[in-house]
Amino acid sequence: MGDSVGDPQYGYEPDHGTGREREAETTHSFSTALRRLRQARGLSLTDLARQTHYSKGYLSKIETGTKPATADVARICDRVLGAEGQLLALVRAGPPPAEPATAEPRPGEVCPYRGLSAFTSQDADWFFGRERATAALVERVFERVGGGPLMLVAPSGAGKSSLLDAGLVPALRRGDFPMPGSECWPVVTFTPTARPLDELLERTAKTVGGDLAVTAGQVRERPDAVLDAVRAIVGDPPVPSGGRRPPPCRLVLIVDQFEELFTLCRDAAERRAFVRVLCALAAPRPEESVHGPAVVVLGVRADFTGDCLDLPELAPVLTDGLFVLPPMSVGSCGSPSPVPRNSPG
Structure with a gap:
């Protein structure tokens, strides 16, 4: 996403997720679905790399099934490709981590921490x-x-x-x-x-x-x-009864x-x-x-x-x-900078 860090030009593969996500397995159907959706959108791997901020080589390995995709990769590709959760559903989570602090939310719970992913x-x-x-x-x-x-x-x-x-x-x-x-x-x-x-x-x-x-x-x-x-x-x-x-x-x-x-x-x-x-x-x-x-x-x-x-x-x-919009900073809460306006429009 536009707010994610990581530059595909330098092959940087950001790790947005938890240990659980790093162990996520990519099914063959995920690789096929990612390639099919990308091609249907008329995007090259280079295009997808620019939009997701993952490197082209990393995405290529995912498409060929030689590298597993994290849940965060699936989530970002879902949004970029308009897959409405289809890709995320194809990623199977691996074994739970040993550290309680990185445990996945139990059913019915929601994790409020988005990491480096954009809020929707x-x-x-x-x-x-x-x-x-x-x-x-x-x-x-x-x-x-x-x-x-x-x-x-x-x-x-x-x-x-x-x-x-x-x-x-x-x-x-x-x-x-x-x-x-x-x-x-x-x-x-x-x-x-x-x-x-x-x-x-x-x-x-x-x-x-x-x-x-x-x-x-x-x-x-x-x-x-x-x-x-x-x-x-x-x-x-609709016009309310007797109203304007x-x-x-x-x-x-x-x-x-x-x-x-x-x-x-x-x-x-x-x-x-x-x-x-x-x-x-x-x-x-x-x-x-x-x-x-x-x-x-x-x-x-x-x-x-x-x-x-x-x-x-x-x-x-x-x-x-x-x-x-300036970057977030302590005390500022990312307040927008005033911009002179010649006319409010």
Whole structure:
């Protein structure tokens, strides 16, 4: 994940897990499933190494079955490949460790310690120490509605993915966002991959539970086709008896590991089209529009901001829509650094 440490360029194989995970055995079906899912996503081993931060050689040995996979490897590959737990289920745990301190939780218990893995929305109850950062991010996202995307920038390992998945997403679903009906808005979280527009459509369709019936080419020409398709599936919120019509449902797009747009997507035209679509979806709507602006949040590693500047459409985002997350430190709780805003949007 973007917040994991370990650099595949240098063959560093981080050991995120406990002794129990290090002894985990990899079944033949795991190796086959990993290779099949990777190929189905159109990723090379190099691509997978970049996204998981494990070395290409290490992943190759797992795919050939010559090296066992830890539960943490399976968990991270599950998320990167969108396998929904399939890979983790194929990893069989080895014998329990002798040390009680490293024992696995008993059935019904949950271990709150994520190690170096990013927190997800399922881990929200264990996501401590970033309350101020989460509240500040929610406020900043609210200020940007109708003003374009918001870009969350953080150095590697600062907890960017965790703040998005275990901070912002649960806050939206709890109704902490100060807009009526926001707890019911469809929230689409994804990474760009090598085909960002296709990924946007695929993940949105999965979130709303229906076929959008639009192509990447159609969205290039008319970004609002995404909003039309979502509204056709989700529908308008019901009008309470004798009450006022509630505001329209808004689409929320959270694009984590935005740097994949430069590391995985090799087509410059595709990159530009993807950014244009995101900016158009988050822009103010004409008065006659039946849609409200989408909420678009981009999570990008700090060392890729220069690449973002190469895309003219992102210049206003880096000027007016920046949210900087520093690394965690004692006493600071990782509070976001203030960023001057020329206009709240």
